[in-house]
Amino acid sequence: MEVVRVQAIATTISNKIDTIPFEFIRPVTEQPALTTFTGPVPEIPTIDLSDPNTDNLVHTIAKISSEWGLFQVVNHGVPVDVIKRLQSVGKEFFELPQEEKEVYARPPNAMSLEGYGTKLQKEVAGKKAWVDYLFHNVWPPSHVNYKFWPKNPSSYREANEEYAQCLREVVDKLLVLLSLGLGLEGNVMREAFGGDDLEYLLKINYYPPCPRPDLALGVAPHTDMSALTILVPNEVPGLQVFKDDHWFDAKYIPNALIVHIGDQVEILSNGKYKSVYHRAIVNKDRVRISWPVFCSPPQDMVVGPLPQLVNEENPAKYKTKKYKDYEYCKLNKLPQ
Numbered sequence: 001m002e003v004v005r006v007q008a009i010a011t012t013i014s015n016k017i018d019t020i021p022f023e024f025i026r027p028v029t030e031q032p033a034l035t036t037f038t039g040p041v042p043e044i045p046t047i048d049l050s051d052p053n054t055d056n057l058v059h060t061i062a063k064i065s066s067e068w069g070l071f072q073v074v075n076h077g078v079p080v081d082v083i084k085r086l087q088s089v090g091k092e093f094f095e096l097p098q099e100e101k102e103v104y105a106r107p108p109n110a111m112s113l114e115g116y117g118t119k120l121q122k123e124v125a126g127k128k129a130w131v132d133y134l135f136h137n138v139w140p141p142s143h144v145n146y147k148f149w150p151k152n153p154s155s156y157r158e159a160n161e162e163y164a165q166c167l168r169e170v171v172d173k174l175l176v177l178l179s180l181g182l183g184l185e186g187n188v189m190r191e192a193f194g195g196d197d198l199e200y201l202l203k204i205n206y207y208p209p210c211p212r213p214d215l216a217l218g219v220a221p222h223t224d225m226s227a228l229t230i231l232v233p234n235e236v237p238g239l240q241v242f243k244d245d246h247w248f249d250a251k252y253i254p255n256a257l258i259v260h261i262g263d264q265v266e267i268l269s270n271g272k273y274k275s276v277y278h279r280a281i282v283n284k285d286r287v288r289i290s291w292p293v294f295c296s297p298p299q300d301m302v303v304g305p306l307p308q309l310v311n312e313e314n315p316a317k318y319k320t321k322k323y324k325d326y327e328y329c330k331l332n333k334l335p336q
C-alpha cells in the first residue's frame, strides 16, 4: 500500500479550508491550543559550554538534568557554518519532488529505523503526527549505510559528516560533565554507553504548515529512548517540554543545540537525571524542521543503574537489560 506523506497532504489541502483530516485531530487532552501553558513561562535553562569554571558547569548541568531533563547549549564549539550547512542540505532534500524522496523510503518491516518515512509508532487511538522524516546513522562508520543518505544535494554527505564529527566532541564533553555531576570519574558514563561505539542516529523531522495547528501535533508526547539526544531546530519554534504538570515552549536561540536527557541516562543514573517528556507542535504558515541526533549504546550493551549509585538505601529503580531489548519494548509499547 502506498504511504501518503504528510507533506503531500499539506500541499493538497487548500489554505482556505480550515480543517485537517480526522486522523490528525488530537483528543482534547492533547490539543496544543488547550494544553499549552500561557502564564509567565519559566525559561528552559541555557548553558554556556565554554564556561572555564568546570565545577560550576558540572553543578548547573546536574541540577538542570534532574529538574528539567532538557537544556540549550551555547558556545558548544560546533561552528555556525557547519550547522547552517546541515540545515540547508536537509531542507533541500525535503524540497525535492516526492518521487526523488521515495527512493530513500524505509523498507516496510525493516529491522532498522533508517530511511524516509511517515509513521514510526502506532499511537493511542490511531492518531497521526503531522510530520515526515528521514533517519540515518551518522556514526560509527561501521553502522553508516549510505543507501539512506540523499545523493541530492551533492554536498549532503559532506555536510552531515562534518556535523557528526563536531557533535561527537560536544557529546563527549557532556558525558564527562554528567558523570562528574554524579560524583563519579569523568569517563564512567561514556564507557558505560560503549565508548567509541556509541551510536549516532540522525533524524530530520519535516513539519509542513498545518491549517489547524491548534488541533494537531507534530510529535506526540514521549521520552527519547537514547542516552542523549542533541537537536538542531530551524527558526520556527515548536518543541515543548512537560514540567510541573504543564507544557512549556522552548524558545528559539540561534545556533544553540538542544540537549535532551534520554531514558538510558536516567537509568544509568538510577533516576537522578530525568529523561525529558516532550512533544512538538506545528505552525500554520511556516515549515518547521528539526535535526535530532539520538546517541545510544550499541545494541548488545547491557545498561542498568550504575553499581556505584546503588546501595541498601538507594535500591535500583530500573531493570538492567540489553539496549536492544529496551528498544524493542519501547517501540512496541511493551512494559520494560
Ligand code: OGA
Residues within 6 Å of the ligand: 203, 205, 219, 224, 231, 233, 238, 239, 278, 279, 280, 289, 290, 292
Ligand atoms: C523527536 C522529537 C522534537 C522536535 O523527534 O524525538 O522529539 O522539536 N522532536 O522536533
Ligand code: NI
Residues within 6 Å of the ligand: 222, 223, 224, 278
Ligand atoms: Ni524526542
